[in-house]
Amino acid sequence: MKIVSWNVNSVRARIINVLDYIHLEKPDVLLLQEIKTENINFPTDEFKKLGYESYIFGQKSYNGVAFISKIKIDNIKLDFIKDDLKQSRIICGDITLNKKKIKLINIYVPNGNPVNTDKYEYKIKWLKKFLKSIKKTILIEKNIIIAGDFNIIPEEIDVHDHEAYLNDALFKIEIRKIFRELLNYGFKDIYRLINRAKQEYTFWDYMAGSWQKNYGLRIDHFLSSDNLLENIKSININKKPRSKTKPSDHTPIEIEII
């Protein structure tokens, strides 16, 4: 089974690229972030035509997350944390694979820039609430996948110029510590587990030819709870959608799970 996470930067502006991607890669479950639309305007019918059901947590203009899936997703939850700003940033649901229940947690973490503002404080608070809620969840759920746009660069290798990002909300020590704490609860960063020294990115800024120069960041992640690791067959950052016309600034990450 193929599960994919993709920050599409507006599902409506990206609809052609997303449909093309689905035709080509045939994901079983697609986790979308930054859909930038209310539920009512989500292109549910276009995905339905391809055999996908939509599970949407949208809002007007900004943010928004969704699952589109060929298989049934049960127990959809939108209140994994109480968001201080009431932004739509987490959708959870359960899938079943070989009689095993797997909880999927699809997240879009606040960006947090500029630092020394309420935006950064919001990110910190948001992440601390998230960790608290994960800590509760692991007591009752064995198989958990957390995926999405974390807006966190885990290590120096995950950014083209790490010195330039030292005081950035994506790379500050305080933020990276929270990511490590999350891993310490019993999760692995699947990409880094499988690719120990590989330098690849999931995001390239639209500006200043970042894509052409490969000035990127690895900020989209798949975390697996430790006892699910034996089921993870592979992970791939698929750069093709980033090279198309009218691309998202993020590209999909794909896992194969058996």
Add this chain to the structure above:
DNA sequence: ATGGCTGAGCTACTCAGA
């Protein structure tokens, strides 16, 4: 050192992204 792109809402321009 920033915001050179991009999108939403809207129709002139601001806000947000990373």
